[in-house]
Amino acid sequence: MTLLDDVIEQASDGDASAMLRKLMIVAHRLGADSLLAWVKAELNGYDTKSSVPDYRGPFAVTVKAHITGPFGAQAPSTLTRAGTPDYFGGLFEVSFSEPLAVMEGYATSGDGIVYPWDPLAIGLYNGWIQDGRVPFVEGWGVFSAQRAVSPGTFQGIVDVVRTRALELALDLQADFPEAGEKHGPTVTDPAVQEAVTTITNIIYGSVTGLAQGHTVTQKVRVAAGDLG
Structure with missing residues (x-):
């Protein structure tokens, strides 16, 4: 049984915090910093209300x-x-x-x-x-x-986190069944990097900026779910 199997099982019916701790291991072993940051924030709380996902x-x-x-x-x-x-x-x-x-x-x-x-x-x-x-x-x-x-409002938030963790684990498992295991794939593999980036963007919702760097200027809005 893999870590992704554990995440899927607990996301479906189990301890949500335990699910996130397993997902933290997956994110760490993948080298997926943005995913790891999301998991830590859900476990420990967000620094400010202005930084919370939608x-x-x-x-x-x-x-x-x-x-x-x-x-x-x-x-x-x-x-x-x-x-x-x-x-x-x-x-x-x-x-x-x-x-x-x-x-x-x-x-x-x-x-x-x-x-x-x-x-x-x-x-x-x-x-x-x-x-x-x-x-x-x-x-x-x-x-x-x-x-x-x-x-019900709080239950809705918990359900969203469970569902998105489940979607993430299922998507990773479909293409990278060894993701999260020792010596498994990492984001140095371009295909893994693309999958994790897509998943992370879906988790956080709408994206208002996609570039980084002090010389970059952008005006862009990407709707949640608009992968194309």
């Missing part, structure tokens, strides 16, 4: 709030993005940089996970209410707010 966000989410009004009145509510400045769109979106194991835990959390607004953001939103920029009940304001994420 399947990790940003996602538009519901913002649940606790609002207060005259004479101490209180009520639950939801907040709208309508009227808010475009550069504050992140208040109504979430991206996930946490390790995949954390995503799996969130997926079984029952009611899901909430990300509270910073008090500064609440103050800004109340200012927009007072300025009449956002629609709101007259005389009321926001006391607290949080972005709510359902367990």
